[in-house]
Amino acid sequence: QTQIDWWHAMGGELGEKTEALATAFNATQSEFVVVPSYRGSYAETMTGAIAAFRAGEQPDIVQVFEVGTGTMMAAEGAIVPVYQLMANAGVDFDPSAFLPAVVGYYTDPEGNMLSMPFNSSTPILYYNRNVFEAAGLDPNTPPTTWAEVEAFSRQIVSSGAAPCGFTSRWVSWAQLENFSAWHNQQIGTLQNGFGGLETELTFNGPVQVRHWENLARWEDEGLYRYAGPGGGNDAGPSFYSQTCGIMMESSAGRAGVMANATDFEVGFGMLPYYDDVPGAPQNSIIGGATLWVLAGGSEEEQRGVAEFFNFLSSPEVQAQWHQDTGYLPITQAAYELSQAQGYYEANPGADTSIRQMTLNPPTDNSRGLRFGNYVQIRTVIDEEFERLLSGAVDAQGALDAVVERGNALIRDFEDANG
Ligand SMILES: O=P(O)(O)OC[C@H](O)CO
Numbered sequence: 001q002t003q004i005d006w007w008h009a010m011g012g013e014l015g016e017k018t019e020a021l022a023t024a025f026n027a028t029q030s031e032f033v034v035v036p037s038y039r040g041s042y043a044e045t046m047t048g049a050i051a052a053f054r055a056g057e058q059p060d061i062v063q064v065f066e067v068g069t070g071t072m073m074a075a076e077g078a079i080v081p082v083y084q085l086m087a088n089a090g091v092d093f094d095p096s097a098f099l100p101a102v103v104g105y106y107t108d109p110e111g112n113m114l115s116m117p118f119n120s121s122t123p124i125l126y127y128n129r130n131v132f133e134a135a136g137l138d139p140n141t142p143p144t145t146w147a148e149v150e151a152f153s154r155q156i157v158s159s160g161a162a163p164c165g166f167t168s169r170w171v172s173w174a175q176l177e178n179f180s181a182w183h184n185q186q187i188g189t190l191q192n193g194f195g196g197l198e199t200e201l202t203f204n205g206p207v208q209v210r211h212w213e214n215l216a217r218w219e220d221e222g223l224y225r226y227a228g229p230g231g232g233n234d235a236g237p238s239f240y241s242q243t244c245g246i247m248m249e250s251s252a253g254r255a256g257v258m259a260n261a262t263d264f265e266v267g268f269g270m271l272p273y274y275d276d277v278p279g280a281p282q283n284s285i286i287g288g289a290t291l292w293v294l295a296g297g298s299e300e301e302q303r304g305v306a307e308f309f310n311f312l313s314s315p316e317v318q319a320q321w322h323q324d325t326g327y328l329p330i331t332q333a334a335y336e337l338s339q340a341q342g343y344y345e346a347n348p349g350a351d352t353s354i355r356q357m358t359l360n361p362p363t364d365n366s367r368g369l370r371f372g373n374y375v376q377i378r379t380v381i382d383e384e385f386e387r388l389l390s391g392a393v394d395a396q397g398a399l400d401a402v403v404e405r406g407n408a409l410i411r412d413f414e415d416a417n418g
Contacts (some may be wrong), residue, residue, distance in 0.1 A: 002300045004034045004308060005059035009045040009289065010119075011038060013255040017324050025311045032304035041230060042068070042289060043375055049294065053078050058294040060301050061308075063118065065289045066105060067173075067374040070193065072292050073114055074372060074417040080293040080302065082309070083112045089306030097313070097331045101286055101357055105368045115290035116309045119327040121250040122284045122357045123174040125272065126257055128162070129265040131245035135161035142246075142269025146214065149246065149272045153223040156245040165223040166246035167239065169232040172381040173287050174248050174271070175215060176203060176402075181366035182271050183207050184279035193370040197414045201371070201406045204399035207277055213395035216388050226389055229382035236260070250287060251353035254326025268349030270356045283359045285368045288327060319343075328353055372413025377406040 010018040015038055022034040039045040042065035049062040064072055072079060086093035095103050095113045102117045129139035135156045143149045153165020168174050180187045186202045193199040218224035225244055227235035239247040240260040247253070248271065257266055273280040291312075293305055311317060318334035321327060323343050329335040335354070338344065344351045360366075371377065381402050388398040 001033045002031065002298075002304050004032055004061065004301060004304045006034055006036045006061040006063075006291075006308075007039045007045055007049055007059045008036055008063040009039060009042045009065070010063070011040075013259045014252060014325055017255065017321065021312065021317070021321065024317070025308055028311065029307070032307060034304075034308055043230065043378070046071075046375060050075075050078075053294055053296075056296070058296060060297045060305050061291050061293060063289045064115065064292050066120075066287050066368070067371075067378060069106065069115070069290075070370045070372045070374055071413075073108070073370075074413070078295055079114075080295050080297075081108075081112060081114045082116045082291075082293060083114070085293050085302055086306050086309070089303045091306045091310050093310075097333065099328065099330055099332065099335070101362070101368075102328070102330050104362075105286055106290055115292045116312070117330045118291045118312060119252065119288040119321075119325070120286045120290075120330050121252045121288035121327050122286055122353045123170070123178050123248055123271060124251050124352045124356060125246060125248055125269040126239065126253065127246045127267045127269065128239070128242060128261075129267045131156060131161045131242060131264070132267070135159040135245070139265070139267065142267055143272055144269065145275045146211070146272045147275070150214075150218065150223065153218070153246065157223060162242055162245045163222075164225045164238065164244040165218070166248070167225040167227050167232075167235045167244040168248040169227060169235040169250065169253065170230075170287075171226075171232060171385050172378045175211065176208065176381060177369060178271065178284050178287075179211055180208060181283065181285045181362075181368075182273055182281050183277045184282040184363055184365050185277075186365045187369050188371060191364040192368065194367065197372060197410075197418050199371060199410065201377075201403045201410070204396070204403045207274070209395045209399055210274070212385070212388060212399060216395060219389055226386075229386070230378075250326070251328065252288065252326040254350070255324065268352045270352060270359075281356075281359060282366045283362055284356045285362075285366060286328070286357065323347075323350075326350075326353070328357070371406075371410055372417060373409040376409050377402075380405045380409070 022036045052058045132139040188201045190199040238244045315333035315337045319337040322329040384398040387393045
């Protein structure tokens with residue numbers, strides 16, 4: 001048997017579902033055995049795989065979050081583009097089978113798919129219907145605007161229904177990147193970096209500044225609970241324990257919510273917006289991750305990887321994965337199969353992610369983002385957000401610093417790869 005090593009970043013419930021996919025594939029044939037290995041957070045998994053490549057000990061497949069795409073694309077000798085892998089292995093591969101938002105994110109300017117779409121998500125809003133009821137709010141009505149998030153949170157806290165109004169995972173992803181797209185505000189020049197390496201960040205405009213100013217104020221007033229840097233791992237537990245009545249989190253938070261929010265009813269809504277910003281709400285952008293193939297594997301291994309990818313993108317496997325986790329159904333066929341199976345009727349709110357992501361045709365501001373060194377820039381976003389919360393800097397100062405420090409990292413990347 002040929003062994004295929006797969007490094008992934010899926011912990012908890014998502015980890016269990018991920019490992020089950022490898023087991024299922026292994027049971028379909030006897031030529032290859034996929035060995036999944038959990039390597040920590042997305043950032044840790046990516047950094048670990050790059051270090052392993054330098055030492056000649058890389059896995060065949062590594063799961064990389066969407067913001068690592070710019071860096072992986074530039075690592076030419078280190079990766080095998082998926083379209084090439086599939087062609088070499090003689091496996092049929094049609095990029096147009098994937099949802100347009102997914103294709104657009106992971107193809108090169110010629111339309112070639114570079115990594116294998118696997119787990120795409122978008123952030124949505126979860127709320128505790130019991131807490132809403134206890135606070136005298138309508139449990140059938142999630143907040144739709146930030147003014148409502150503030151008012152509802154105030155009512156949740158002042159009524160004693162819960163000690164905190166809302167929390168959010170991923171400040172970077174949800175409260176800056178998606179926030180910008182959802183309000184049709186630019187993240188960076190050259191179509192948010194899709195147009196070339198010589199791009200610059202611009203997400204320190206008045207709309208983003210206003211939002212960060214509000215977040216700091218709401219945190220001060222006890223309406224908003226900061227959930228920590230990176231993924232913001234405290235958000236889930238704060239929501240499950242009914243400490244916070246509202247949570248903004250990946251659509252794939254669904255798996256954790258279903259498993260852990262067992263004492264109360266959960267409602268779903270779209271991300272809130274400022275209703276006086278023209279163009280809002282626009283559309284949210286995808287996150288999650290794709291599977292990159294690292295160079296150096298034997299021909300046999302690469303054939304096994306191609307077979308495994310083919311298995312992963314089959315309508316049945318994709319539809320099941322989507323329904324089990326909350327990740328988007330990334331192919332048209334998986335979406336249609338889920339519809340035909342009656343999944344959305346049986347699970348109200350489960351289509352929130354899809355409706356939100358496709359609410360309007362994307363603009364240059366809302367297609368996604370692609371910058372070199374963006375994993376490092378995410379750390380800068382967290383650092384500056386924490387400086388804002390500590391009162392060391394105001395919102396304009398924090399976002400100006402993100403842009404200045406981020407642009408320096410983008411210039412370093414351009415110098416090294418341009
Ligand atoms: O939690 P995920 O897998 O939906 O990913 C969230 C962000 O996109 C990570 O960059």
